Amino acid sequence: MASRSKVLLVGSGGVGTMVAYALEYSGKAEVTSVLRSDYDKVVKDGFTIDSCDYGHIECFRTTNIAKSVSDACENHGPFEYVVLVTKCVPDVTNMVEIIAPAVTEESTVVLIQNGIGIETGFKQKFPGHTILSGVSMIGSANRGAQISHEVSDFVKIGVFYNPTLPKEKQDAVCKKFIDIYDNDKIECTFDEDVKFSRWRKLVYNSCINPVSALVDLDVGRIELFGGDGGLIEQLMNEILAIAKSDGVDLPEDVIEFMIRSDDPNYYKPSMQVDVEKGNYLEIEVIIGNPLRIAKKNGVSTPALSVIYELLKLVQCRIKEQKGLIVVPKERPVPTSA
Template sequence: MGGLESLAPGADPDRPVHIVFVGAGAVGCFYASRLHHPSHNIHVSLIARSNYKALTDHGVHLQTHTFGDYTFRPHAVFPSVAAAAANPNPSEAGPREWDYIIVTTKALPDRSDDSALIAPLVGPHSCIVLIQNGVGVEQPYRTRFPTNPIISAVTVISAEQTSPGTVRQNRWTRIHLGPYSNSASFSSSSDDNDNDNVPQHGGGDATTGGGALITPTGSSPPTSTSTSSSSSSSDAINLPLQKTGAHLAALLSDWWTRLGQIRDVDCCADEIALQTIRWHKLCINAAFNPSSVLAGGRGNADMARDPELRRHLGGVMREIWEAAPRILGRGFPASMASPEMILKSSERNVGSKPSMLLDWEGGRPMEVEVILGNPVRIARARGVEMPRLQSVYALVRSMQEVRGRAKGKL
């Protein structure tokens, strides 16, 4: 990593570190703004699309509950991945590879392979950071970039882009970071008859998540003939990736905390700890997001207060709560909110609409696969059925496909 391996948290880099965010939405702009510290040799750039001109002309105006109002002017703003790949560091002579590539786009593996999108940015020493919803989001990147360190991240934040270049952070700033080697690896299996039912829009093959089983580290794969012979070679690759990823995650945590003053940045003790947090967030997302669409557009509090919907939401969450330990080999810590606690908290979340409902109402693609499809396939690969979640997945996926065919988009 060009010297970052020896850099200890708490010390500033002795040469410029270049970080690019792929996705200049509310979440990306907020976390980018707290990471950009040129006086400490840390330079953050953005790849923007619809808001490119606003960001180029005026930077990002942030209205935050936590840090007040301020303007973030990135090191550079690029209109495309190609532009960022051509010149990672436009203010200095000669290009340098990106040290960190932080992906904050919506995860839509049924529509596109984002690992292919960022490929022009990735150098031999680049670290890929994924701040995305759902589970199994890391595997396409691991398949395409087998030797690059990957950091998986889970965030809890309420933020919105109220107009191009203006971001409002309403509540929360928590982000969890952890290394990823292959704890949610995809392995093709011709024995899985359900693969034919996975949507195959825009590159849905075994490397992008469409039609693939997911076998977490330490689990039994569908066939065991090559397991023993490949175990030592896998460890030889995975252990260094975990070590490097953990170190690079610690550096990010230090910069966000010490320099960016975000107080609730957490580096997970190991890879499974981070995946446990992903599955806990899934309890909320997989219950409330699709149910709000299926229930006709009802918000979180409205659903939590309806007796039948509350029973349904609790059933989905408890199904995930019971399946996750069998998938990960580790249960949820006692400190994590139980399904009943989540329901009680949701009763107070008046006026809140889940992101999937907002996407549905706006006619945009929903994160169906990473929030619903992947966990169903992960569980099935471990011999665990989740019938409630599978039913929700089948119905919401069908709704999206029917609407897409009607619009001529599929």
């Protein structure tokens, strides 16, 4: 039997845990998961998973568990693949520097994260490495090491091509990762057009995700209460217009597809869950970056711009709650000139 690929996985939330399970499922990977808040619980009891793909699983743990990237490197490295499945929150955390100790000369970095422009910092930090893109349509949440996986795991893995490396070599590294990940329960395919796939997913993430977070309603209730046909469709049309200005022509039927993608569940999108849990929100890569492209290309975005400003206020509230922002006891009031 061929030796298993050594994989470091950073980010064991609802999506990350299911990625870890898929990687271990076929026995082709030895996964080391970096855990933070759930570390003690998972060491003791493992994850409990209720999955639409795999069924009920008790006591799931990856081959190795570490408290930090440095701990993982010292005890379980080196790693062939360094997989990042965290929320992409560059205004809070520099994940490039966090994973840097694990990226050796032979490592490939895999970004199973949302958004546009997420690869830039990694390409700058690791100029001689292959960087892979993962666009996942899974629906899964983690609440205290209890994983509720409601929407099937469908993921497309592609390459953020590095012009200094042979394309064939990068494709081969990508397809090997797909072979490790894919199994008879899910669908993991090669992404021929990473830019298209990322803009396509933003039709959901930049529109349904933030509205659900701001009004604290799941997708089923948003539809029942009439929110899907007005504001959300306007947001989606704005994303289509920005994508087109960026060279990506998305079909109009993607709007109906994304609106129907969570049927028949009363599904809570990840950003709504993050607000409930007091987690930081991934605003910049799914709304901020598209808006910056829109401004550069002269695309009108009235609805998306309002959503962005509201979410920035929510993010500041969360930052204050976590101590990242300190509000003065006395309110500063501008003096008149």
